[in-house]
Amino acid sequence: MSYEHIEAPDGGAKITLADEETGELDVPENPIIPILYGDGTGEDVGPVAQDVLSAAAEATGRDIEWMRVYAGETAREKYDENLPDETVQAIRDHRVAIKGPLTTPVGAGFRSLNVALRQTLDLYANVRPTYHLEGVPSPVSKPEEMDMVTFRENTEDVYSGIEFEEGTDEVARVREFIEDEMGYDSIHEGPVGIGIKPITEFGTKRLVREAIDYALENDRDSVTLVHKGNIMKFTEGQFRDWGYEVAEEEYGDEVITEDTLWEERDGEAPEDTVVVNDRIADNMLQQLLTRTDEYDVLAMPNLNGDYLSDAAGAQIGGLGIAPGGNFGHGRMLAEPVHGSAPKYAGQDKVNPSALILSGVLMFEYMGWDDAAELVRDAVEETIAAKEVTYDFHRQIEGGEKLGTSEFGQRVVDRIQN
Known part of the structure; x- marks a missing residue:
């Protein structure tokens, strides 16, 4: 493996495809897994999730060789672009990866870096398990x-990116075709933006x-x-x-x-x-x-899935606890549901649970069900003990407020004990 700005680990082995037809993986006991911390609070939650997942792997007799990859702000610093080809290639090469939240800069050429990654890698199923953990405050009674x-389709619908901007020659041609060629007269007079929904x-x-x-x-x-x-x-x-x-x-x-x-x-x-x-x-x-x-x-x-999964997440305590993953044929990229929340970046205060639990989904895909169960149980036990970050602490009487890294260490301690 040779990359320009990605440092490949000295040890470890690639996850490979065991069956081309089914997409079944061959996962070694010491896999190389790319990790993308992300933007904003991604720099806070990424290392914490990495430590928790490493502890669970070690506790079940395995080892993860992490490989740091870059997109968004960190990629602009190293590559002067938002989504480098070698980041995409590294994830493609190693088949299973995990990422934190990314912020798409205005005018950057991408509608969304997250969507671009999913479409480029043909990760066509966005999967979000929504379940309640004991102790998590919720706005509903049960x-x-x-x-x-x-299961949200990830590659088409209005997210396919087929849009035509108001005032352009392209939108005028599309409008002319719709009205003159196809006979539809339901578009109001004046400027218009048009999107296609395949x-x-x-x-x-x-x-x-x-x-x-x-x-x-x-x-x-x-x-x-x-x-x-x-x-x-x-x-x-x-x-x-x-x-x-x-x-x-x-x-x-x-x-x-x-x-x-x-x-x-x-x-x-x-x-x-x-x-x-x-x-x-x-x-x-x-x-x-x-x-x-x-x-x-x-x-x-795609669009229904965006709305519905967020609404479901609200019922179990909010997006700070909601995990997710993107799946393709023999390929998976785990990611939390929440965004990058840049105003909290670097403050070591946000909840890392969503990214940690996205790692649970990743472990399950790898066939490491024992490690997945260990992580989920440790997160739940920590929250049930009222050892929580600020978002939950303000809703829990008698709780202990922890920083991001402190919360992660409590989870690690429970895994090791």
Whole structure:
């Protein structure tokens, strides 16, 4: 391995692809894992998460060789660009990586550095497990009822970046085509910005397969397709239809649709069978609150996934505790849900739990379930003991307020003990 500004570790071994067809990985006991601390508070939470995950690996008889990579502010300092090719290549080479939050500078040429990484590496499924940890303050009365996993399509929808700016020749040509060639007259007079919303069969079906496979492998009862197909009939409505096609044509008796369930079985699902249903997106936001425990796995287009996963995260204590990961074929990039919060950067005060728990998701993908469980339990025990960072401390009576690094050390201590 040779990079310009990335220092490769002396030891360790690459994670490789064991099966090209399935994407199954071959993970050594001493893998090299790229880590991108990120911008703003990423410089606070990144090293802490690294220490916690290293402790869990060591406690389970393994070792991680970390390889620091760069994007955003740190990349501008080293490369004079926001997303260097060798950062992307290093993550591609090593297949599993973890990153903190990134800030996209205004006028930098990227709509989002996070989106650019996902699309460049074809990390098509953004997966966010949302569960409540004991002791975490929540705005709802029964946060423990939330145990849900969202699968958000990562590469298309309005995030595909096909937009035309007001006042440009391009937007005028698109408008002329829509109005004169296609006969639509619903655009108001005057300046306009236009975006294109592609939803493909290919993108939809591979995401829904991931969601169903996850439900089957993890004993989940249902997969819910979340869409706005009552209005956007040929994009989100098609997402719904293609999702049902996957369920009905590819899984046999392992999966049953909600319509079939009621038509043929009076609502009684066969044992070990996943029920696939669908909900309108705005109704689903309500269902998150009113029928929380009735949902297991949600699969949805990109924009719906952004809204729904954040709303779910609020119910279990906020984005400071919400982990996530981006998955492709034999490739994974773990990342927290929250942003970079630059006003708190360098103050050693923010909550590192979301990045640490994103590492749990990474460990599970690597097959290190024992290390993953160790980290999750240690984080939960630390919070339950009221040893928390400022965001939770102000909501917990009798708690001990810790800095970012202090909280991380308490988690490490519990892992080692």
